[in-house]
Amino acid sequence: MGTITKALELLNLFSRTKPEIGLMEFARLSGRDKATVHRHLTELEENGFVEQHPQSRAYRLGPAILRLTAVREATHPVRRILRPIVDTLAQQVGELCHCSLLQGEMLSPVYHADPMIHGTQVHFDEAEMLPLHATSSGLALLAFSPPALAEHVLGRPLPAYTDLTLTDPSFLRSVLADVRQDGLCNLDQAFDSEVCSVGGPLFGPEGIPIGAMSVAVPAVRAKRAKIDEIRTALRGAIRQATVSTGGTLPRETAALWANAPAPTLTDQRGLT
């Protein structure tokens, strides 16, 4: 593993519940030597990827990432476009919705919205990368991706996150076949216990999946009627998201979803 990766992996240790991390904690969490971590952190700091609290000397994410995000969003505004769609979907179904982009063999969260109209909410940390094999988003994406990706992912050990996580490659292959038929993926407590989710793929140009969108529901609320309502709304949101980001639905999928309701117009203010 190269030095660059070692340094960048430090950034993944930050999370919503751990926004500041000290040197020793970094060393523990990353399993690397304190001196090494310190050199990496100072170099990241020189480039603005982390900054150091002058008093506590703890590190947190720095301003450079804000600048880079602005650059990406100015020219390729995926997040800006997806946000109102996810917001609308969350309002429609009254549950937590999120979308992610494929990054290597994981999903990188882009945005989530939680209407918070219920007593119980689903936990979601945008810092946390999502596995492909244990989430409805991931399986939906795999189902429509070139087979090589699925084979590569299923060909390695599949960690179980709950006791309902599917880890048998051949069974997962049959699930993917079902998802291809259906267009969406329904998953029950495979990543978080107590949480059911419905996910579908977001397509880029050429009809190749670039990410996924999904709705997460506490298992106690996941009645059949509710799931059906979610599936309908999700199909509409995915179609809208794919078109708005400049992607194209593959013809089979478009045909499959022909009877999905037209997407509702969303509030476009407050962008960027």
Add this chain to the structure above:
Amino acid sequence: MGTITKALELLNLFSRTKPEIGLMEFARLSGRDKATVHRHLTELEENGFVEQHPQSRAYRLGPAILRLTAVREATHPVRRILRPIVDTLAQQVGELCHCSLLQGEMLSPVYHADPMIHGTQVHFDEAEMLPLHATSSGLALLAFSPPALAEHVLGRPLPAYTDLTLTDPSFLRSVLADVRQDGLCNLDQAFDSEVCSVGGPLFGPEGIPIGAMSVAVPAVRAKRAKIDEIRTALRGAIRQATVSTGGTLPRETAALWANAPAPTLTDQRGLT
């Protein structure tokens, strides 16, 4: 210079006008060997900091930075807070406003807003880091920072961006003294020709400057009355921004601005 810095500097080559860069162009722009650049890029790609267009093989900024920005903003929402303030200021004064955070010895843009009500507009690229000695933002920040920073910045060669850029350290020191008296910094075509700007410091906890906010006006519109109006509005916006981000104005500055108008309430919708 370490390997990590070499790799991260590649990311700074992206800009609003150059959102995608090929391997050879990267090598040329960075002045490094093609093989080296390629290794750095693949490692950045593995970590999601860049992604490669499958057809053109050009690289662009990847999804990881979106995720990291979300994490930072979830726990330390500087941008989310500054955005409506900058928007309001831009509406009030009818000119381009922006705010930046200190990153090493440069300013890293965080947000800008341009009401675009005039025929001529000021160019602003959020990818571009701003120098401290040649911008009103930078000088305003330097004036209120611990003297060591100013000495360090003024102690090295100061590039001129226009023929009006101030590059004489001792003269700049006198400018800083004036800014300390005044609270704001007025600069005429020092970074962009044809552009005047007024900037002031944003303070963090302990009253130490963490960034700056400024208004940029085409020189042809920079009449005395307009500048005065801008100065008043800017003082209000800075006070509001400093308080909202959890900072404190130093006592002298608070006294200096005691007669600035109370900040107007801003639209808080569309956050994140």
Add this chain to the structure above:
DNA sequence: GTGGGCTGGTTCATTATTCGAACCACTGGT
């Protein structure tokens, strides 16, 4: 087609950089 000029990408011996155990210096609690 074929040659040239341009890509992106790979190889491998040389070289320079990174690594990490041991070492300070400081802080807060007992």
Add this chain to the structure above:
DNA sequence: ACCAGTGGTTCGAATAATGAACCAGCCCAC
């Protein structure tokens, strides 16, 4: 005064980065 915990630094050994040379593909002109 002590200890246990920080953040930070040093320097020889070990490792990883480097870049000239090398493919392979693409596109255009001839």
